[in-house]
Amino acid sequence: MNQDHETIIPLLPLRGVVIYPSMVQHLDVGREHSVKALEDAMMYDQKLLLVAQRDTSVQTPNQDDLYEVGTIAYIKQMVKLPNGTSRILIEGLERATLKEIKQADPFFTVTYESIHDEHGDDTEEQAQMRMLINQFSEYTKVSKKTKSETYDTVKDIDESSRLADIVTSHLSLKIEQKQHVLETAYVPDRLDYIIQTIQNEKEVLSMEKKIGQRVKRSMERTQREYYLREQLKAIQKELGERDGKTGEIDELKEKIEEAELPERIEEIAHKELNRYEKVPQSSAESSVIRNYIEWLVELPWTNETEDNLDVQRAERVLDEDHYGLDRVKERVLEYLAVQQLTDSASGPILCLVGPPGVGKTSLAQSVARSVGREFVRASLGGVRDEAEIRGHRRTYVGAMPGRIMQSMKSAGTVNPVFLLDEIDKMASDFRGDPSSAMLEVLDPEQNDKFSDHFIEEPYDLSKVMFIATANNLSTIPAPLLDRMEVISIAGYTELEKLHIAKEHLIIKQLEENGLSKSQLQFRDDAILKLVRMYTREAGVRNLEREIASVCRKAAKKIVSEEKKRVVVTENQLETLLGKPKFRYGQAERENQIGTATGLAYTQAGGDTLAIEVSIVQGTGKLTLTGKLGDVMQESAQAAFSYVRARADEFELEKDFYEKYDVHIHIPEGATPKDGPSAGITIATALVSALTNRPVRKEVGMTGEITLRGRVLPIGGLKEKSLSAHRAGLTTIIMPAQNDKDLEDIPESVREQLTFIQVSHLDEVLDHALLAKEAI
Template identity: 80%
Template sequence: MGNDKQTDIPLLPLRGVVVYPSQVMHLDVGRDQSVKALEEAMMRDHHILLATQRETSLDTPSKDDVYKTGTVAHIKQMVNLPNGTRRILVEGLNRAEVQGFTNEDEFFVVSYENLEEEHGETVEEQAMMRMLMEDFQEFTKVSKKLNQETFDSVKDIEDPGHLADIISSHLSLKIQHKQRVLEIVHVPERIDYIMQLITNEKEVLSMEKKIGQRVKHSMERTQREYYLREQLKAIQKELGEKDGKTGEVAELKEKIEQADMPERIENVAYKELDRYEKVPQSSAESSVIRNYIEWLVSLPWTDETTDNLEINRAERILNEDHYGLDQVKERVLEYLSVQKLTDSLKGPILCLVGPPGVGKTSLAKSVARAIGRNFVRASLGGVRDEAEIRGHRRTYVGAMPGRVIQGMKKAETINPVFLLDEIDKMASDFRGDPSSAMLEVLDPEQNHSYSDHFIEEPYDLSKVMFIATANNLSTIPGPLLDRMEVITIAGYTELEKLHISKQHLIPRQLKENGLSKGQLQIRDDAILKLIRMYTREAGVRNLERQFASICRKAAKIIVSSEQKRVVITEKRLEELLGKPRFRYGQAETDHQIGAATGLAYTQAGGDTLSIEVSLSKGTGKLTLTGKLGDVMKESAKAAFSYIRSRTDELKIEPDFHEKYDVHIHVPEGATPKDGPSAGITMATALVSALTNRPVRKEVGMTGEITLRGRVLPIGGLKEKSLSAHRAGLTTILMPAENEKDLEEIPDSIKEDLNFVKVKHLDEVLDQALLPPNEDE
């Protein structure tokens, strides 16, 4: 190995180049550190150690950034260039290994040890030289950078180590490989290593050639297609067909590229585009294919809005837009909270059920605004054809996707709030059952790959927040209802309507009718009278119409007279809107015999219902009037049968059913009435008439009755309580099993009403009936 340790030689770090012994090379030196090392070498004996940097990008390398094996070189010539750089001509002398750094301040000075070459057997080296020359000659034939002249310049070199170094300098190798050649002092090992590198380079060149040929072939094919298309354009021009399909195909291709579709859908689109190109333009199929491609590129496949998961902000927006409706707001905020924690929640499927005008549709818009999603609405009222939901098959020109896919196109994102309005109004006929088609749309386990007959490819609906609205749950098929989370919006109390009027309805109508708050003022007592005597509804739609009417009349007064401000009081209300349209439900003023007050639940919310019983001499005939439904008639018969079985306990003549005809009447005969909850009211009115005991005027009641006198639970307790409160009743008799529903009733109502829970008709009679002939 090495001998004679040397000291104090300047070191010049090289970037991206390795200099071998016996190699003559020009180098440009510009860095301050390198220039100072060069000047030091020139002042000494023109010898310098050339070592390569590990990282080419470093401007000021440290001693650890330079390889320890380098070449001692002689500086044969140095020229100063105009830009301040020094150009030197160096000749490599021998390999050397850095032993230590004696100066690291302004430039490197090192101590080093010369590395002597180690030779193998002469015959082995001669054989390896010959193989190396053959490999190199083959390589110069396939390489673009080397030629025969390069080979000629090295073929006369007889020293095997020198030959290996020079061939290495001609190869385009990575710095690590060139440095490795410099570090190998054993000549046969060095030759073997270079032969491996040449073999590897030949394989790379061969692969490059194959790729080049493939690209050339592809370009030739593209040029041929371009030439044929140009010919086709010329033919179409001669035939008078302006542009033909070429322009359309290019336009559709560009749309497909920009649509950001999944790879599977993109392949389908390109396949259809190929078909479109080949089908004659006059063919009907041509327009069907084009329509299909247009739909594919216009649907959102990956675009989505980022949910705004600020819970406090969402709650503020929901409260701004709607007063009350706490249950729905709570559900939306729960969804956002879980989404914030998991970031992978499927969109919920909610169904808002309630009477018209309670704000179901506008609430869905508000939800979209609160969470920052796009909003889209599809009205399902009157939809009878399954194809309206699932889409038409592409067998004719007018084929279209279904309402769901159309909605997604309008939404422009894959995670909108999608409102399915009036889902209970879907019907079915010979064209299919659209509600069955909705089963896949509204199933979280299936809708990630929803299949539309027109699109055919699976479409992901799992990120959509579906909100359905309905007035009546009974018309929604069971399997469909099972897929939705039902939230009931019962209607508003008078107090809630008052707040809604002041916060939302009146400001909106003032704005729409060009009035300011200073020009029109509606007092609270006038608003309450308007709610009670001019509207009868669970929602506020008709109420808003009345406010619109008041605003119009106020505008006329302001424009036609000098009056600048209109104040609406109870008295002024009658002047503007006329006499009240509804009788404000009031309790009886006296205790009545044979008349009991029931509580009813109608589409317009709760209402009080007076049930009257009249006895007359006869043969026991039971007459029911008042446009009653079958269930209500059955309740009356059940009450009648129960009373017949309990004549002794109730102190009624045992043969009353043979002496008297019984007539049960429910006033407001023009209004259809049905349901089991009037059972105990009918029974109480019957017992009152038969025992001559008055019914307490302040008592209202609701509950279904059985033949054994048990009181069964009913629905709509909240709405019925509101109507009882409005009517001035103070005691409500309710089934004991409905105790859980008391939570839904506003505290302001519960404070004024005494709720009595009953399990049997005997308890009802004890509470509702006075002793015979007892005064108030």
């Protein structure tokens, strides 16, 4: 080696050991590159840099696997052993920082920089040294790994840095702790750290000793009990008694003592155990009593999880799991904020109502995760028997608690998030009314003393956070509904479905189908086409199925055609999935007479609805077609009566309703249509047909009408606005009383639409109809 030995030196990686200055120790070196480093050092000044590895399992380390601080050591002796390894005796000289690796093969040579000890106040260091020596003396008395003679070699050291290093070398510490001592150049800090470490180690050793003594006593007691039980079995056998009952009683008694039951419940458990002891094992009542005791013991009476009341964290968790659903998230965050301010134990009772597939159940799981509670679910669909909720009386063989108590046992805590799934699908018959039994469960004034027929003792459900789900509120009895806070989840908009697909569904399906993001990519236009033309739903279940179908077909292409990447665009969807299954409304291309565009709200979101009016010679007959419901028929009749009443203002013949037949038609006659929002659209189309004035093609409208022409508010403005935007409309005529709903519409959509708020039909006609000469 031709380099300058003052700055460049061989490096020897160490596994599981740290060498300090002034420390003399034997090391066995076996790795080939380490042996070569030794040989090189022996040829020159017998010095090398010893640096510990971060991971002892790494056979051939690189610079990232080594700590940055090590020790310059002198090789005092080297002996080659028969097995090919070398045993060396080294002495630590000084601390050093590894600066740069000059060569890595066949062994490391590095540059280094020496680290010099930094001292503080002499008096303080003397006090620290004295305390360290005293602590180490006590440590050697309780530690089995450190001999008491070691203290004699340490107590006379009068140099603080050397004392710290030597003491550390005799402690049973992790490699990270020993390395920390090596890296600490400021001696007072090093002494403080070692003193604190010894104190911690003493406490751990003391605890180990106590545990060892306890285990030993337990083993002695267990052996004694085993011997006595064997004797008892022998006695029972001689007497002809069936063995096992005594063991069961002891086991139940032990469970009762360990369960930390409330005083009243513990008394009942012991009382039942005394009964069990007296009842013959062959009796049917014996199994009933044993089952009852086990239920008392296994139910959570006091075990409670601590709520994580970090509102920001909860909001982050809810946003990670679900896109949209702002009202539900807001309600959960309000609950957490109130908990934080009041430390109240009672939980809210929420009822999430919405179509299938909108994420009601998974949202409840996210709520549990956000507050740090256990999550349990009881499915109530098809439950007809009241005993399913309240449990069976113990007089029956095979009796058991109801679903509420069973779920509480599964939760293991008194304050889980409890999901009552499909609460609207409970039914009643001759066996009772389970919905009435749910009244006590969900009433905040009563559920702190819920009575299960099997348990019989009052059970506190007031700390439980109940979340119910339902598809339809109309089937839930009014008294039960009154006890819950109803939050409607109407469904997702197209934009929300786009985000959900990108952030959740596609990632999930790629993983389930063995694909990576680089192998299959979805363009936004393809996802929107999937939403619009291949699914029609409020939730996202069918959307996920279609995405899964695309993933499977892409996987086949990648495997069979050896394609490295598949990009799904709007034009490729028909190739992958076939012709679109649905279509959505489009804006008229030209201004039309007698045709107005209405905005409808369906369970699958919003849609546009063309309303056509035809005027022919006749006898004054009004015909309505398109499978209209009662409400829409009444809207059409109200619109017709309004036009008749204003015939003069519209410059119509006074007896026009006797000379002409009016036919109002809404296309797609096979699809039932109903709802109180088509009034102004029907009236506009009617006036257009009678006055020969065309309706603006870019205008969509929604609102109900009275006989006096007043425009009444409607629902679903958000969904209707999105459908108008999707169909290419630019102007929406809406009731003025719905201005509060505008803030629910996404800003990106709101900016591209013009909203005209109206209170009377005259305003609608002014904005929607063109003059006759514009035909």
